[in-house]
Amino acid sequence: MRATVIAGLARGTRAAALALGLPVVLFVAWWLLSANSTNIFLPPLSRIVEAFGQVWLSDVFLRDVLPSLRRLATGYAAALLVGVGVGYLVGRWAVVRDLTSPILAYFRVLPAPVLIPVLLVAVGIGDATKLIVIALGAVWPILLNTADGVRAVDDVQLDTAAVYRLRHRTRHGLILRAASPQIFAGARQALGISLIVMVVSEMLMSTDGLGFTVIRFQRTFAIPQMWSGVLLLGLLGFGLAKLFELIERRVLRWHRGATGREEPR
Amino acid sequence: MTTSSRTPAPTRGLAGGGPAGRRLLGAVGLLLSAAGYEAVTRAFFSPLHVPPLSAILPQALRLLAEPRFWTATGRTLLVAAIGLLIAVLAGVVVGFAIGSVPWLLRTASSTLDFLRPVPSIVLIPVLVLVLDVTQITVLLVAVSCFWIVLFQVLYGLRDVDQVAVDTARTIRLGRWGRIVHVTWPTVLPYLGTALRLVVSVALALAITGGLVMGAAGLGELIWSSQESGESTGMYALVLLTGAVGIALDLAARLAERRLLHWHVATRRELATP
Numbered sequence: 001m002r003a004t005v006i007a008g009l010a011r012g013t014r015a016a017a018l019a020l021g022l023p024v025v026l027f028v029a030w031w032l033l034s035a036n037s038t039n040i041f042l043p044p045l046s047r048i049v050e051a052f053g054q055v056w057l058s059d060v061f062l063r064d065v066l067p068s069l070r071r072l073a074t075g076y077a078a079a080l081l082v083g084v085g086v087g088y089l090v091g092r093w094a095v096v097r098d099l100t101s102p103i104l105a106y107f108r109v110l111p112a113p114v115l116i117p118v119l120l121v122a123v124g125i126g127d128a129t130k131l132i133v134i135a136l137g138a139v140w141p142i143l144l145n146t147a148d149g150v151r152a153v154d155d156v157q158l159d160t161a162a163v164y165r166l167r168h169r170t171r172h173g174l175i176l177r178a179a180s181p182q183i184f185a186g187a188r189q190a191l192g193i194s195l196i197v198m199v200v201s202e203m204l205m206s207t208d209g210l211g212f213t214v215i216r217f218q219r220t221f222a223i224p225q226m227w228s229g230v231l232l233l234g235l236l237g238f239g240l241a242k243l244f245e246l247i248e249r250r251v252l253r254w255h256r257g258a259t260g261r262e263e264p265r
Numbered sequence: 266m267t268t269s270s271r272t273p274a275p276t277r278g279l280a281g282g283g284p285a286g287r288r289l290l291g292a293v294g295l296l297l298s299a300a301g302y303e304a305v306t307r308a309f310f311s312p313l314h315v316p317p318l319s320a321i322l323p324q325a326l327r328l329l330a331e332p333r334f335w336t337a338t339g340r341t342l343l344v345a346a347i348g349l350l351i352a353v354l355a356g357v358v359v360g361f362a363i364g365s366v367p368w369l370l371r372t373a374s375s376t377l378d379f380l381r382p383v384p385s386i387v388l389i390p391v392l393v394l395v396l397d398v399t400q401i402t403v404l405l406v407a408v409s410c411f412w413i414v415l416f417q418v419l420y421g422l423r424d425v426d427q428v429a430v431d432t433a434r435t436i437r438l439g440r441w442g443r444i445v446h447v448t449w450p451t452v453l454p455y456l457g458t459a460l461r462l463v464v465s466v467a468l469a470l471a472i473t474g475g476l477v478m479g480a481a482g483l484g485e486l487i488w489s490s491q492e493s494g495e496s497t498g499m500y501a502l503v504l505l506t507g508a509v510g511i512a513l514d515l516a517a518r519l520a521e522r523r524l525l526h527w528h529v530a531t532r533r534e535l536a537t538p
Contacts, residue, residue, distance in 0.1 A: 019375035026376065041394045098287045099294030109510030111469030113476055114484070114503050117491040121499065122315045196384045196473075203389070203477050218390035226390050234383040241382035 043224045052228035060213065065232075068198060068209040071127065075134025076194045083139045083190070084183060087146025088176065097147065108144060112137030112193055113200050120205055130201045130209075137197035138190035145186025149179030181255050184248045191244055195237055210236075316497045324501035333486070334502075338509060341475065341482035344399060345467040348406025352463065355407070356414025357456070361444075364422035381416070385409045385470070389477060399481065402474030409470050410463040414456070421455030422448065454528055457521040464517040468510055483509070 031045045056065065090097050090104070115136050123129045153175050161171045176183075202211030214229035299318055306317040328334045363369050363377075385408040392401045425448055433443045475484020483506055490499040 018371050022372050022376045023379060041391075095290065098290035099297070101287075102291045102295050103298055106507050106511065109465050109468075109514050110503075110507040111465070111472050111510065113469060113473045114487060114506055116476065117487055117499060118503055121491055121496045122310070192382060192384070196386055199384060199386055200473055200477060203386075214387075214390050218393060223394075230387045230391055233387040237382040237384050237387075238379050 040221075040223055043227065047224045048227040048231065051224035052231060055225050055228055056232055064208050064213045065210055067127075068202065068211070071130050071134060071209070072194060072198045075131045075198070076138055076191065078131070078135040079138035079142055079190060079194065080187060082135070083142025083186070084146050084176070087143040087183075087186075088150055088172075090143070091147035091150025091179070092175070097151075104140075104144065104147075108140050112197050116197075116201050116204055125205045129205070130198070133201050134194045134197050138194040141189040141193065142183065142186040145182045145189075146179060149182030150175055152182070153178045181252055184252060188241075188244055188248070191240055192237075195240065199233065313494075313496055316500055320497050321500045321504060324497050325504050328498070328501055328505060334505070337481070337483050337486045338505075341468070341471045341484065342509075342513075344402050344474070344480070344482060345406055345471040348403045348471070349410055349463060349467045351403070351407040352410035352467075353414050353456075353460075356411050356459070357418055359411075360415045360418025360422065360452075361448075364419050365448075370419075377415070381412045386473065386477070393478065398474065398478040401478065402471055402480040402482075405474055406467045406470045409466050413463050413466065414459045417455040417459035417462075418452055421452035424455070425451045454525055457525050457528075460521055460524075461514075461517045464513045465510060468513055472506065 027045075034042060034044045035046065037044050090100055112133075116133050119129045119133050119136075123132065157174065157178060158171075161174055166174070198209075199211035202209035203215050206212040210229065210233060214226055214233065217223075217226035217229060303318050306312075306315045312320060363373050385405050388405065388408065389401065392404065396404070429447045429451075430443060433447050438446060471482060472484035472487075474480040475482045475486070476488050477484075479485050479488070483502065487499055487502045487506070490496075490502060
């Protein structure tokens with residue numbers, strides 16, 4: 001018993017050392033190499049960290065970071081709802097699929113950022129525009145993956161559900177659950193896109209938000225502050241991806257367990 | 266759908282089934298949404314904000330005859346292509362370097378996982394101070410595509426058949442021979458997938474560079490026509506951008522098929538018309 005605990009601990013420490021080793025080395029290297037930097041574009045990391053505390057752990061967080069996060073969350077949630085809903089229809093009924101396939105193929109390849117000027121003209125500058133842009137950018141991967149997933153649901157499962165005369169709601173739930181691994185794959189892709197679209201839309205048209213603030217720092221040559229914003233954006237991207245992974249692992253526990261598939265990294 | 270609530274078989278369409286029927290339905294859907302868009306824009310929007318399709322399409326055709334559209338497209342595609350080339354080369358080299366050395370892969374994987382979700386556009390404010398906008402755009406494309414290529418290569422390397430490797434060892438193939446005859450053919454299908462994925466990413470970032478920083482190309486053209494209030498022209502450009510995307514996507518699929526003509530999945534696909 002004790003031996004296994006110790007062995008487990010040792011394994012945990014080794015895994016942690018492996019995971020943290022290179023990042024720590026890189027961070028320390030950056031810190032040391034930039035310590036005496038006089039290049040104004042590459043300030044010492046200590047100054048960037050200092051600026052990070054000053055800038056982001058103040059009311060700027062409320063004024064710029066929170067609105068960004070709110071827009072991201074709302075736009076992404078809207079994309080999830082619409083994407084899964086419409087994707088379900090497209091995947092389940094061949095007629096809908098045939099009718100929409102050329103249009104979907106078009107929007108799949110249309111780069112999301114070009115929607116920003118379009119909505120700028122159509123809706124104007126405002127929160128609504130940014131929301132719609134984020135949602136529109138994120139919706140396609142979710143929709144297409146949901147459609148593919150729903151379409152690929154095992155026929156035997158559907159027949160079984162029909163034979164047992166399961167209620168419609170149960171049956172829809174069954175299909176969605178069977179398609180959920182693929183829905184998650186789309187949702188993960190959409191998360192990255194929505195973050196990019198959020199930043200670009202704030203760079204192009206905003207009076208607040210992370211993207212706007214970083215660009216403002218750059219234009220006023222507040223270089224350490226700008227670097228701290230870049231760092232924050234990077235951390236945000238990483239944090240969101242990790243959070244997503246956590247949720248995915250919980251929700252899809254049955255999937256990995258049932259198929260014995262190695263989890264994708 | 267009244268007699269049975271079961272879904273129809275996936276391949277059976279309403280118009281008699283078969284690819285022809287499906288294509289017909291697709292055309293009907295396209296026409297319906299075009300008509301719907303036309304009606305909605307005419308009824309609810311000013312042509313200054315959301316012009317109807319009947320105004321956008323002729324404008325798009327006019328643009329096709331203008332050299333400035335083609336120069337812009339050419340520039341965007343060139344930037345995307347250079348970035349893509351850098352990404353593929355770097356991704357393959359780094360992928361093989363990391364992927365074939367187990368301890369390197371173990372130490373690097375957490376760092377790679379950390380860096381991958383960082384959106385490449387955060388580089389814009391940093392790089393704008395030292396490089397010109399076209400170079401930055403190339404770099405943006407390269408960085409974003411690099412991650413996709415790198416991870417596909419790593420997935421591919423994990424998929425290498427141990428029996429094949431052992432066989433190669435038994436017949437005394439050297440390290441280089443094993444890479445050429447065993448590893449590379451395993452990784453190639455993953456690279457094909459990567460190619461299909463990165464093409465649209467490359468186009469998106471090449472255009473983003475134009476939108477945000479004014480790097481010459483389609484993005485810049487779109488942004489400047491928005492700023493000068495030519496909304497119809499802008500909508501036409503966006504429409505054509507989508508067409509460029511479709512052309513690129515087709516080209517990537519064709520290239521993938523060419524590259525993998527020997528692969529089982531491709532042969533099967535070709536055998537069933």
